[in-house]
Amino acid sequence: METEGHVARFVVQSGRRDEAIKILRPMFDQVRNEPGTLLYLMHVSRDEPDVIWFYERYADESAFAAHTESAVHHSVVEQLMPLLVGDPEATFLELLAEKGLPGLEEVS
DSSP: OOOOOOOOEBBOOTOOOOHHHHHHHHHHHHHTTTTTEEEEEEESSOOOTEEEEEEEEESSHHHHHHHHTHHHHHHHHHGGGGGBOOEEEEEEEEEOOOOOOOOOOOOO
8 A cells, every 4th residue: 555654844933832732733633534644643852842743644645635735734834834943844755664554564
């Protein structure tokens, strides 16, 4: 099964990480209603206090498109952008092997 995945890095203004996390939290209610969202993980950096990381994996490109086109996503991005230092960074990834993704066979 081919999936769509990426990591995203958000750098927020100094001291505003908790505010940014609060803005991002509604996304988790949204993704629970997206059958094509396989993983949606928010992390904070231990070494960079103003950085928030996401790891996201979707069933396919159309599931990713449905996620980014949702009203909740648009609202969150609109609120988050003024808190960011620069643009978000995203790196799209090709899955080579996995453990723990239901329904996926090992990729060779």
